[in-house]
Amino acid sequence: RHTHTSMTEADVHWLAPCITCHAWNKERTLLALCPNNNEIHIYEYKDGKFAKKFNLKEHDQVVTAVDWAGESNRLVSCSQDRNAYVWNLDEQGTWKPTLVILRLNRAATHVKWSPQENKFAVASGSKVVAVCYFEEENNWWVSKIIKNHMSTVLCVDWHPNNLLLATGSSDGHCRVICSAIKGPDKKRPTVFGKEKAPAFGEVVADHEAGGWIHSVSFSPSGTQLAFVAHDSTLSVWELDPAVEVNPNAIHKIVMKCLPFKQVIFLDDTRLVAAGWDCNPTLYAKGGSGWAQGKELDDPAFKEKKEAKKASAFDKFESKTSRGEDERGTTELETFHQNTITFLCVITRSEAAITEFTTTGSDGRIVFWRSKTLEQAFSALSV
Secondary structure, eight states, rough: OEEEESSSSEEEOOOSSSOOOOEEOOOOEEEEEOOSSEOOEEEEEOTTTEEEEEOOOOOSSSEEEEEEETTTTEEEETTSSOOOEEEEOOOSSSSEEEEEOOSSSSSEEEEEOOOTTSEEEEEETTTEEEEEEEEOOOOOOEEEEEOOOOOOOOEEEHHHHSEEEEEEESSSSSEEEEEOOOOTTTTOOOOOSSSSOTTTEEEEEEOSSSSSSEEEEEEESEEEEEEETTTTTEEEEOOOSSSSHHHHHOOEEOSSSSOEEEEEEEEEEEEEEEEEEESEEEEEEEEEEEEEOOOOOOEEEEEEHHSSOOOHHHHHHHHHHHOOOOOOOOOOSSSSOOOOEEEEEEEEEESSSEEEEEEETEEEEEOOOOOHHHHHHHHHHO
């Protein structure tokens, strides 16, 4: 059952009992998501409505992440089954999977295409990251392994230069690692004031946070790195590859809310984070650094929900999924009713991201548009 609620500047759709991850194609007409199992569902989005078009079933266990390469129209997925697949749409309109040789002995946790789409990185419970690329002479996808982690790698993000990779781990460290590969990459970068270019897999910057690193994100210019940790902190590291690393150039915000699970930059002076509080929060950079966040969810939504008469299906869902009965309610004052698990960009202008989506453990996808972002930004004191 799909439900759709039209709000002032947010659209809410219910697509599954739970959504672990999602990704959009370049035209933003197709959405790929995992409904917390071994399948990938692809929906067509047209005129504000979703219609299911494909069901991809190559994985054996829960799909942990998907990413869609915009220019090449290739979808990459990874799973707890320790495998990754690259999906290509053939001329007959069928999605064909190609197995990637990862050489992992634990679950794959996250996957991300590089900006040039000639390689992708897979994080894992094996304490390593597999950087994968296509080997033309053998006609297959192969991987090179990055070690230097003491525990599960939970997240990755690429620097805009296509050569550096940020990783977040449950050992509490956020690292920046050289991921230049001979073949796909023409040269290795000289970074952070070093005379010699770092070797593949070499850690060029490292910071220890106060808990598991759930998400990392480079700014569009590549001069800042944001990461969120399980100790309810959000940190932004001034990390320009053209100058020497300053380990003290980190602005840390200690939050009063539950930890964030995802973070993305909207532009070089604004970012959005979301997680266990079920409410995306906007942060902005001013003269004195990064300001405390402003929640994006509309507070007036509470009155709308209280005035809404629950349907028979809503009552059934409340009893089965949230343990709610006639004597009380567990409904939250937010669009999302459970943890936000994934953030994904929809519309990106030359200057900034103007629209993004969130999915959560409640099975909902919520669209956040520019008017909501601008209202929240104007409410911040920076």
